[in-house]
Amino acid sequence: MSNLPDVTFSTVLGSCVAACIRDRVANVGGMNHFLLAEQSGAARDRYGASARYGAFAMEQLINKVLSQGTGRKANLEIKIFGGGKINSALDDVGAKNIEFVRQFLVDEGYVATSQDLGGTYARRVLFKPHSGRAFVKRLDSDIGANVAREELAIARRRVVVPAAVSDIELF
Known part of the structure; x- marks a missing residue:
């Protein structure tokens, strides 16, 4: 989260999705990055909510922008990216992530102002x-x-690391 003119957030996406959300009146915004649309039952029971999952990542970012901005949903600008199918050995996780983020926005009454989703490349x-x-x-x-090798290794491990409490988010 930032409102400083010289701040730039950066991420690299394969099948993951990132949302860039900004309050266009308050000029404050942030970026998330999620690996999977939702947690499996085992991960949910063991670790609880984690920013690596879509619903939690989206809710956290939207709430943070609203609380540090004007508080008006109508002032939010939402841009979504990623969801590529960069590894044919994996299920199409990217398509599931795209479907999730689009449905989440519809369910919450938001519209993406721009997007670059899908394809067979990293971004x-x-x-x-x-x-x-x-x-x-x-x-x-x-x-x-x-990026595909890293995602495949994560998928094979199926290890969920609880999010650390700090200003740095590891994903």
């Missing part, structure tokens, strides 16, 4: 919360292959 996303500008670079196949 680097930069977001400037003060101005609301977002930049997307579609990454070459070598970088996409590295």
Whole structure:
């Protein structure tokens, strides 16, 4: 979260999805990044809510922007990115993430002002919360292959690490 003009958030996405949300009147915003739409039953029981899952990540970011902004849902600008199918060995997690984030926005009464979703490539996303500008670079196949390997390793481990309480979010 920031309202400073010189702050830029950055992330790299494969099948993950990121939302960039900003209060356009207060010029405050932030970015999330989630790996899966929802937790499995075992992970939910063991660790509770985690920012690596869509519903929690979306609710947390929206609530934070509303509380630090004007508090008016109508002032929110929402941009969504990611959900690529970059590894044919995995289920289409990206498609599930896209379906989730679109349905979440509909259910909550929001409309994405812009999006870059799907495809077969990884992306680097930069977001400037003060101005609301977002930049997307579609990454070459070598970088996409590295992201795919990392996602495959996470999927095979099925290990959920509880989120740390700090200013830094590890994902």
